[in-house]
Each structure stands twice: as structure tokens, then as C-alpha cells.
Amino acid sequence: MSAAPGGLRGWLLDQAVPLWTGAGWDAATGTVWEALDHAGRPRRDLDRRLRVQARQAYAFATLARQPGVCPALAADLRTRAEGLFDFVMTRGFAPGSGNLASWLAPDLTIRTAPHDLYDLSFVLLAAAGLAAAGTDVSSEIARLEGALDRLAAPRGWHECAARRLPRRQNPHMHLFEAMCALYRATGAPRFAARAATCRRLMAETFLGADLRLLEFYDAGLRPLTGADQREEPGHLVEWIALEAGWQALDLPEGAGGAPLPPPEAMFAAATAHLSPGGLLPDVAGQASFRLWPQSELLRAARLMQGAGADLPERLRPEAVLARIRAGYLETPVPGGWYDQRDGKGALVSDTMPASTFYHLVEAFLCHDSGRLAGLTPPAVDQTAKTLS
Numbered sequence: 001m002s003a004a005p006g007g008l009r010g011w012l013l014d015q016a017v018p019l020w021t022g023a024g025w026d027a028a029t030g031t032v033w034e035a036l037d038h039a040g041r042p043r044r045d046l047d048r049r050l051r052v053q054a055r056q057a058y059a060f061a062t063l064a065r066q067p068g069v070c071p072a073l074a075a076d077l078r079t080r081a082e083g084l085f086d087f088v089m090t091r092g093f094a095p096g097s098g099n100l101a102s103w104l105a106p107d108l109t110i111r112t113a114p115h116d117l118y119d120l121s122f123v124l125l126a127a128a129g130l131a132a133a134g135t136d137v138s139s140e141i142a143r144l145e146g147a148l149d150r151l152a153a154p155r156g157w158h159e160c161a162a163r164r165l166p167r168r169q170n171p172h173m174h175l176f177e178a179m180c181a182l183y184r185a186t187g188a189p190r191f192a193a194r195a196a197t198c199r200r201l202m203a204e205t206f207l208g209a210d211l212r213l214l215e216f217y218d219a220g221l222r223p224l225t226g227a228d229q230r231e232e233p234g235h236l237v238e239w240i241a242l243e244a245g246w247q248a249l250d251l252p253e254g255a256g257g258a259p260l261p262p263p264e265a266m267f268a269a270a271t272a273h274l275s276p277g278g279l280l281p282d283v284a285g286q287a288s289f290r291l292w293p294q295s296e297l298l299r300a301a302r303l304m305q306g307a308g309a310d311l312p313e314r315l316r317p318e319a320v321l322a323r324i325r326a327g328y329l330e331t332p333v334p335g336g337w338y339d340q341r342d343g344k345g346a347l348v349s350d351t352m353p354a355s356t357f358y359h360l361v362e363a364f365l366c367h368d369s370g371r372l373a374g375l376t377p378p379a380v381d382q383t384a385k386t387l388s
Helices: 009-018 050-064 071-091 117-132 136-149 169-184 189-206 235-247 264-269 293-307 317-330 357-368 383-387
Strands: 110-112 288-290 340-342
Touching: 009 050, 009 071, 050 071, 050 117, 071 117, 071 136, 071 288, 110 136, 110 169, 110 317, 110 357, 136 169, 169 189, 169 235, 189 235, 235 264, 235 293, 288 293, 293 357, 317 340
Parallel strands: none
Antiparallel strands: 288 340
8 A cells, every 4th residue: 555645544645545436337337346356457347236336326426525626526426326326227127027136147137136125225325425415316316226126024124125134233233324424314214113123123123231242133134043153243333323323313212223342342342352463353262354444343433533532552443443454455556445354364365356345435434534424524515395
């Protein structure tokens, strides 16, 4: 990671954005590649996840509205975000079933369309990002709400149209993120209500009294046990940031159910899984360390530092960032990254996934500003009038 003026924000705008709007951009179709190789060349042979198109749309729209971004770059990023979102909405639903796609072939035809809650959550997040950037997506949001209603369950939402098991915590976490973002962008109370449903599940079901955030559940949202269960510490630190965003909505007390444990307690529970080298594992008890959990650790540490928490030295933001730089960002490609290392520090990934960009945008903007990227004031405040 070469030095960039303006800190991590400068790295994003001056190095990562040129990479992902250049080599990472499929100019022939106006979409993004699933991944680059370690030399910065597109992996044209890979299938593509539809949600990666939505994640990049959100990331570009979020960067476009950051203070001080030059107008020409902001306009370009917003145009790209709008194009990606339009692709998702026009090419991402299977004819006949109307199901949202998950995987696309290299020629962008639909391979699978399970109508998955996880995928849908990121499309809703992209809509929120565009609404906050000033794009009128009210009709698209209404369509996506209808798609979400198809997955409604007695508690929360089903995994997909076929009601696949196990049910998972993670899609509900990202739906919570999307609904909070839509409420911030529009002011429409129904988004806060859906966010509150997700948060109550976190408080009452997903996070145990022992501060273990469990991932897998049966049809009635009872946690699975033994080898059928797992913990992902990166999700627990991600919830710290999402809870901070929820609190910033300033909703009536109790709107989202019982209070969550203090962030210090959640942070301590997650970081109890740190490796000797200070990395957060993908899954508790496994020696695999992807970049995205480290970025979520950085974001949570920065928010806690800003709130006055007294963090151990190796968990302070600059220490976490130093490990990210050394282990993942020192690449021959400006603006690029390595994805995954093993317990001995050896590189085990062979691609640079585009999906990681969303995590880095959120973490790096938060690091430099001390606030969540989504809390940048919306570009316009009229959207609520068309969505309420």
C-alpha cells in the first residue's frame, strides 16, 4: 500500500477507485468483474454474484457524496452506481418466477435465482445509497419491498423463496443495515420498523447471554448445535458499527427491543478469538484470516475509540490498520489487496474479490472521519416525500 495524501480516504479515491473503475470495470457491459488476479487483471472466466454488482453500486454512491470529492469524480461514481443498480433491476430477476438472481454466468445470463434474502439485502442497500446520493429510486424501492415481502416469516424472513435451511443470522444483519440506511435516506417509518424487527432478533435470538453470536438456525429460529453451528467474530464487530448507526437514528427508546450489551463487551467477546498475530479469524477456531473481518475490526475499534473506550494497544485503530497494511494491502497493484492468509501468514487466495471493496469503503472512511460512512448527510432531503 503506497502512501496516499489524505489518509485512507485518499487511498480509496486516488488508488482503489481508479483500479475498480478501470481494470475492475467491464466497460462492454457497464458492470464490474467478480475479481481481479494479483496482477490487477480481470478474471473474465469467473461467474459473478449479483450482489457484488449491488455492493459496488452502494460503495460508489457512498464515495460520490463524501465531502470534498471533486465534482467530476462524484458525477462519474454516481453514474456508475446508477448503471450497476439499473443492471440489477433490469437483468437480475429471472423471467417467469420473478426471483432475484444469485449467480450469473460470465456472459451475464442467470445461472441461479433462489430469491435469496442475503442478495436482496444488498440490493436494498444499493437503493439506499443511491437515494442518499440524490437519485430517485422510489419505484425500484417499492418493487424491492414487494420482493422482500415474499420472504416474510413468522419471525424475520426466510432464507430464500424455497425456504432453504438452515436459516442464518447474517442476512438479517445486512437487512438491518439496509433498512437503517433506507430510513436515513428517506425518513419513511416503515424502514425503521423493519430495522427494528431485525434488531429485536439480534437482542432476543442471535446474540446469546454468553455473547456468542450464532450463525445457523432451524425453521423456527432455534439455534443449531455442535458441528452444525459456528461463530464468525467479524460479524460481531460488524454489529457494533450497525448498532451505532441504529442509535444515531434517534428512535424512541425500546423501538428495537431490549438493549444490546455494551459495545465494549461485544468487542471483548469478538477479539477473544484473535490470533497470536492479532488477526480476527473468518470462523472461530479456524486458522483462516480474510481481509474483510480485519476491516470490520478496524471500523469497530475506531468507533469505540471515538466514544472514549480505553482499548488495549494492539486493538487500537492504528495497530489494527498496521496489520491490515502489512498483511493485505502491500501489493504490486495500487489500490488492490490480498484476500486471505492462513495461520502461518501464507497467502492462500489467488484473486482480489471485488466484494471486499464495500468493507474497505466503510472501514476506511470511518477511520478517517470517526463516523460511519452512511451518516454523511443525504444529498437531498425530498426523497421522503415520495416514499412515505
